[in-house]
Amino acid sequence: MPEKMKRPTPRHIPATLEVAKSLYKTPALVCHRVRCGKLTCHCVEGQRHGPYWFLHWREGAVQRRRYVRQVDVEAVRAVVVGRRRDDREMRRAVALAVADLRRMRTWLRDLGAA
Ligand SMILES: [Zn+2]
Numbered sequence: 001m002p003e004k005m006k007r008p009t010p011r012h013i014p015a016t017l018e019v020a021k022s023l024y025k026t027p028a029l030v031c032h033r034v035r036c037g038k039l040t041c042h043c044v045e046g047q048r049h050g051p052y053w054f055l056h057w058r059e060g061a062v063q064r065r066r067y068v069r070q071v072d073v074e075a076v077r078a079v080v081v082g083r084r085r086d087d088r089e090m091r092r093a094v095a096l097a098v099a100d101l102r103r104m105r106t107w108l109r110d111l112g113a114a
Contacts, residue, residue: 014069014072014075014076016055016066016068016069016072019055020055020076020080021079021083023057025057025058026080026083027055028055028057028080029068029076030053030054030055030056031052031054032050032051032052032054033047033048033050034048034049034050034052035048052068053067053073053076054067
């Protein structure tokens with residue numbers, strides 16, 4: 001593609017931020033120590049590495065996790081916290097709507113019985 005046709009380079013968006021935003025369910029941001037997998041490492045039996053931050057989520061029966069770079073932790077946390085708040089508000093709105101429908105159903109039944 002000719003140079004002038006190229007789009008301006010988009011601002012770098014950390015991959016973990018995209019994961020935190022785009023997963024169907026809000027992932028959990030958790031901090032823990034890990035084993036590196038080398039059989040000769042001290043972490044096999046002793047102190048593990050870290051702690052490091054990860055996003056955890058479930059895909060069907062499979063628990064998945066993704067490492068979050070230290071520089072991205074605050075941005076990822078903001079996304080997760082914001083999504084949790086949105087999820088809570090959505091659940092509350094749905095619960096209110098369901099309660100309204102139940103009341104209407106009761107009224108209609110009572111009208112029919114009258
Ligand atoms: Zn290790």
